[in-house]
Amino acid sequence: MAVALKVSGAIPIGCAYTGETMLDYRRFKEINELFASGQPEKARRLLMELQSRCIALRDEMSMLKLRLQTCEDSLYLSQNLFTEDGLYWLRTAGVKLGPFCPRCYESEGGLVRLEKQKQGLVCPYCNTTCQSTLPSARDKADTVHSRPARILPFAK
Numbered sequence: 498m499a500v501a502l503k504v505s506g507a508i509p510i511g512c513a514y515t516g517e518t519m520l521d522y523r524r525f526k527e528i529n530e531l532f533a534s535g536q537p538e539k540a541r542r543l544l545m546e547l548q549s550r551c552i553a554l555r556d557e558m559s560m561l562k563l564r565l566q567t568c569e570d571s572l573y574l575s576q577n578l579f580t581e582d583g584l585y586w587l588r589t590a591g592v593k594l595g596p597f598c599p600r601c602y603e604s605e606g607g608l609v610r611l612e613k614q615k616q617g618l619v620c621p622y623c624n625t626t627c628q629s630t631l632p633s634a635r636d637k638a639d640t641v642h643s644r645p646a647r648i649l650p651f652a653k
């Protein structure tokens with residue numbers, strides 16, 4: 498697939514990463530011409546320059562993918578997380594998951610499932626005790642009691 502990239506003047510090798518790394522595809526033709534005209538050293542240098550730009554582009558793409566994933570996670574949470582009786586719940590594929598610790602979510606953006614203990618619903622991460630009057634909260638906590646709590650690293 499051809500990708501249109503903005504073409505600019507020469508970028509020096511090892512230049513500081515600016516977040517706007519570009520790849521000039523005309524330079525591949527230039528390399529070809531250098532080889533054809535018997536200038537392998539020049540061609541090799543140009544090839545190395547392009548290689549370093551490719552690496553920078555790949556790094557930028559990885560970083561952008563990560564940022565996109567973070568945005569998608571935040572969007573998903575904003576659309577599917579809801580509070581009920583002061584506790585957080587997540588609706589996913591029609592199933593209500595939770596309850597999650599309100600303190601952990603509000604302070605760090607993490608979803609930690611509360612565990613039912615005799616004093617109430619307890620967060621295994623911050624040890625906050627929550628009282629829920631909702632029967633669904635108590636029932637749900639009962640059914641997930643044997644499962645270990647997980648911290649989901651959602652961004653705020």
Ligand SMILES: [Zn+2]
Pocket residue numbers: 598599600601602609620621622623624625
């Ligand atoms: Zn907590």
